[in-house]
Amino acid sequence: MxxxxxxxxxxxxxxxxxxxxxxxxxYRSQPSSEGVRQREDGSGGAARRRIEKPQGLIDVRERNPAxxxxxxxxxxxxxxxxxASPAAAETLExxxxxxxxxxxxxxxxxxxxxATDEDVNRFQSGYRPNAAISAxxxxxxxxxxxxxIPIGGRQGLTVPSGAGITINQNLFDGFQTxxxxxxxxxxxxxxxxxxxxxxxxxxFNAAQAYMNVLxxxxxxxxxxxxxxxxxxxxxxxRDRFNVGEVTRTDVAQAEARLAGARSQVATAEANLRASIxxxxxxxxxxxxxxAPGRPLDRYVPGNLDQAIAIGxxxxxxxxxxLHAVDVAELQVKVAEGALAPQAQLTGAVQQRYDQQFPxxxxxxxxxxxxxxxxxxxxxxxxxxxxxxxxxxGQARLVADRDRDTIRASIVRTWGNLEASKAQVIASQAQVQxxxxxxxxxxxxxxxxxxxxxxxxxxxxxxxxxxxxxILAQRNRVVNSYDVVQAVGRLTVRFTAxxxxxxxxxxxxxxxxxxxFGLRTPDGR
Numbered sequence: 137m138x139x140x141x142x143x144x145x146x147x148x149x150x151x152x153x154x155x156x157x158x159x160x161x162x163y164r165s166q167p168s169s170e171g172v173r174q175r176e177d178g179s180g181g182a183a184r185r186r187i188e189k190p191q192g193l194i195d196v197r198e199r200n201p202a203x204x205x206x207x208x209x210x211x212x213x214x215x216x217x218x219x220a221s222p223a224a225a226e227t228l229e230x231x232x233x234x235x236x237x238x239x240x241x242x243x244x245x246x247x248x249x250x251a252t253d254e255d256v257n258r259f260q261s262g263y264r265p266n267a268a269i270s271a272x273x274x275x276x277x278x279x280x281x282x283x284x285i286p287i288g289g290r291q292g293l294t295v296p297s298g299a300g301i302t303i304n305q306n307l308f309d310g311f312q313t314x315x316x317x318x319x320x321x322x323x324x325x326x327x328x329x330x331x332x333x334x335x336x337x338x339x340f341n342a343a344q345a346y347m348n349v350l351x352x353x354x355x356x357x358x359x360x361x362x363x364x365x366x367x368x369x370x371x372x373x374r375d376r377f378n379v380g381e382v383t384r385t386d387v388a389q390a391e392a393r394l395a396g397a398r399s400q401v402a403t404a405e406a407n408l409r410a411s412i413x414x415x416x417x418x419x420x421x422x423x424x425x426x427a428p429g430r431p432l433d434r435y436v437p438g439n440l441d442q443a444i445a446i447g448x449x450x451x452x453x454x455x456x457x458l459h460a461v462d463v464a465e466l467q468v469k470v471a472e473g474a475l476a477p478q479a480q481l482t483g484a485v486q487q488r489y490d491q492q493f494p495x496x497x498x499x500x501x502x503x504x505x506x507x508x509x510x511x512x513x514x515x516x517x518x519x520x521x522x523x524x525x526x527x528x529g530q531a532r533l534v535a536d537r538d539r540d541t542i543r544a545s546i547v548r549t550w551g552n553l554e555a556s557k558a559q560v561i562a563s564q565a566q567v568q569x570x571x572x573x574x575x576x577x578x579x580x581x582x583x584x585x586x587x588x589x590x591x592x593x594x595x596x597x598x599x600x601x602x603x604x605x606i607l608a609q610r611n612r613v614v615n616s617y618d619v620v621q622a623v624g625r626l627t628v629r630f631t632a633x634x635x636x637x638x639x640x641x642x643x644x645x646x647x648x649x650x651x652f653g654l655r656t657p658d659g660r
Contacts, residue, residue, distance in 0.1 A: 225427040228427070228429040229634060230634070231343075231346050231419050232339050232346075232633055233628075234420055235418055235419045235420065236628055238419075238420040239338045241334065242335060245330070245331045245335075246640070248327065249643075252327045253324055253648075254647060255323060257648060259313065259320050260317055260649075266305075270301075271298070271299040272298060272299075273298075274297070275294075275295055276296055295490050296488070300486030302483070302484040303482070305480065307505075309476075309479075310473030310476025311469065315469040316470055322460075323459070325459045329455045333452040335628070336621045336624070336626040339617075339631075340618065340626055343429070343614060343617045344614050344617075345414045347613050349415050350610065351606050352407045354606045355404050355603055355606055359401045359599075366390065369390055369595070370391060370394050373387050386588035386589070393596070429613040430613070431612055431616035431617075432613075432616040432617050432619075433616055436553070436619050436620060437623060443619065446623045446624070447623040448539060453541070453542060454542055457531070457534055461535055463531075464524070465528050467528075468528060471517065471524045474510070475510060475517055475518075477508065477509045477510075478508040479506070479507045480506045482502075482504045483504075484502050484504075485500070485501045486500050487499050546622045548622075549615065549618040556615045563605035564605065566601040566605075570598040573598075574597075643657060
């Protein structure tokens with residue numbers, strides 16, 4: 137992406153993000169606009185180029201004709217937001233689908249959930265018997281008398297050996313196994329909600345990265361066009377200076393403004409590089425031929441109260457906290473189960489050789505039931521019960537905190553979305569007014585009623601207005617995604633992205649009742 141000789145993004149390299157073609161309008165009813173245009177000066181015939189309005193970053197439907205008229209764009213940034221072939225363009229939805237499939241953080245969260253699934257099977261082992269086979273062999277030397285018959289030397293040398301199988305079955309453990317399994321299941325549900333939270337964060341970050349590349353590309357094109365305009369302005373100012381129409385001060389002002397514009401180009405290039413790097417990190421590919429983004433308005437609730445109600449009911453952070461409360465309550469029951477009686481049944485069969493005399497052998501079999509009633513173990517179990525109860529109180533407070541956090545987040549994002557809608561309209565009006573003002577200042581300067589500085593200031597105000605419009609358009613899209621994320625609905629299933637959803641239950645069902653096996657369900 138960098139030119140070795142200058143270390144700057146060239147026009148061709150920046151156009152890799154979105155190559156020029158027929159510009160896509162801000163709203164569907166808006167006809168496409170021109171790129172950088174030239175117009176005749178009228179006085180001397182010299183062509184004055186001016187920066188056109190930025191191409192729309194968003195693509196939405198507006199039902200209100202008055203609002204549509206007020207938001208209509210007249211121009212476009214040539215290479216910022218248009219694509220060479222609509223069929224080959226990367227859309228915001230397809231970029232989100234890429235991130236959903238390939239984002240490392242999201243895939244790592246899925247792997248963590250699969251590992252958590254195994255806890256249920258691990259605690260279910262408390263219901264199952266434990267079986268073990270044992271074998272032993274040794275050498276024993278006996279020296280003494282048996283029935284007053286002296287035995288020693290080779291007669292007293294034996295090789296005792298044997299093999300056997302032992303089976304232990306838990307009969308009762310104070311319901312500790314039941315509660316551990318239920319706690320593991322609640323932990324799985326909590327982790328699933330955490331995975332959904334990670335999914336929403338990933339999709340939002342991908343949307344933000346997508347729109348940042350678009351807005352930074354458009355801003356870079358505006359800054360480059362501004363440099364071209366100021367270079368032409370400087371050339372004309374020098375020509376007028378040579379014929380005595382302006383002073384050296386006017387030339388210096390034009391030179392200073394051009395130097396500042398070149399500095400802004402360097403800054404815009406650096407911002408675009410950073411945005412491309414983040415895009416690659418989150419989505420997994422380099423950005424090329426990006427189509428305009430579209431706000432997620434169809435999934436935004438109708439009003440703030442409805443959004444808060446949905447968020448408090450469906451947001452995964454709150455649901456994960458509630459499952460964590462269930463886990464903490466079950467841990468109290470597990471700790472209390474350690475004070476209950478424990479019952480086990482043990483069965484064993486053994487074959488022994490040379491136990492007492494060389495050549496003897498025999499088989500023994502036994503079934504033994506054991507009951508252990510704890511009376512006092514130093515107080516550790518009581519401390520664990522009290523500790524578990526405090527953990528329950530902490531988990532409930534965390535759930536309350538998460539409710540307040542989500543409520544505040546919904547209010548914040550809702551306000552940002554409403555503000556961004558107004559900013560788009562205001563920025564449109566500001567651009568149009570600055571265009572009229574710039575044309576008037578140029579005409580007045582032509583007849584000597586305005587100075588070169590007045591023209592430069594008017595050009596700078598128009599540039600700033602167009603940059604603000606790009607930022608407002610970017611915020612309009614990003615804030616709509618932010619609201620949907622805040623209410624807990626920015627997921628593949630809810631937004632119907634063109635990708636197969638990941639099913640966390642599939643792996644859980646595959647491993648839940650496995651009694652043995654070393655391979656994972658996918659063959660590892």
